[in-house]
Amino acid sequence: SSLVLALGAGYAQYVTPYKGPYVIERRGTGFSLALEWHPGMRLRLAVESGWTTFYSYELKDVETSFGRTDASLRLSAIPLLAVFSMPIVSAFTLHAGTGGYFVRSHATSFAETVDVVRFAQGWVVAASWDHAVVWGFRFGTAVKWYGATEFGDGSLLLQLCAEIPIVSW
Secondary structure (H helix, E strand, O other): OEEEEEEEEEEEEEOOOOOOOOOOEOEEEEEEEEEEEEOOOOOEEEEEEEEEEEEEEEEEEEEEOOEEEEEEEEEEEEEEEEEEEEEEEOOEEEEEEEEEEEEEEEEEEOOEEEEEEEEEEEEEEEEEEEEEEEOOEEEEEEEEEEEEOOOOEEEEEEEEEEEEEEEEO
């Protein structure tokens, strides 16, 4: 048995269809941090968190009933997930988990800023490939799909990953 710290960082793409009168920026970044328990059998358990961008937009010189203004909105999320994983072959692993997301909406208009954070149930599915380097360290890539169910938001992440062994027994 062992505890492993898994780190990931990379590209995030908002994948949920968006219907609105303006174009949104779907590209961003995503980071993940997981504490994994490898019990010496195929099924593993982890607690995962991190941060990801969902989408953002900026509007210039918008006409409103209160006057003209610039407006912007950025939607991001912090996952808090219980993730089960299973190595299929030595370097390829499938992951699935459930939990939720602290979804943050950061809006600015008329020189005022509003931050709203709300918890939404959600899930993650992922596939990763890694390679042992030295002293138990593993490096590789992962493809993750984060889904915040309540709001219908989802992001596809492509990450570079590192697994760092903490303790073995």
